[in-house]
Amino acid sequence: MKDKPKIYNQDVLHHYQNPYNKGKLDDPDFSVTEENPNCGDRITLQLKLKGDEISKVKFDGHGCVLSIGAASILTQMVRGLSVGEASELTLDDLVDNMGNPPKMRRNCVSLSLDALKDALSEW
C-alpha cells in the first residue's frame, strides 16, 4: 500500500508542540494579527526593532500544525535580520524551511508571513 503524502514533517510537528518565541512582547514596535477566514485560525506577530534590525519577535494565537509551526520557524528566521532583509523573505523561503508542505495548505503557512509583511509595510 502506498504511503499517504505527509502534510508536515517531524521538525514542523516539533515546532507546533514546542513553539519558539511564543508569547507577547512588553513594548512591541509593531503588532499585527492575521486570521484565516476559512478556519478562524489567528496569529498575532509582534516585532521590536533596534535601529533597522529586528531585535525581538514573538507570536501568539491558535491554529493548525502548519500555521503554528510556520510562525515558530519564521520567528527564528527573522530575528537579527534588517527590515530590508526580512521584507525580502518569500513564502518559498518559509516553505523550504518546513520540508515543503503541500501547495493546498500554503494559506496555513502564509498566515504569520502575511503578518510580518503587514508589520514591515508600516515601517
Ligand code: FES
Ligand atoms: Fe487554519 Fe491551517 S487550518 S490556518
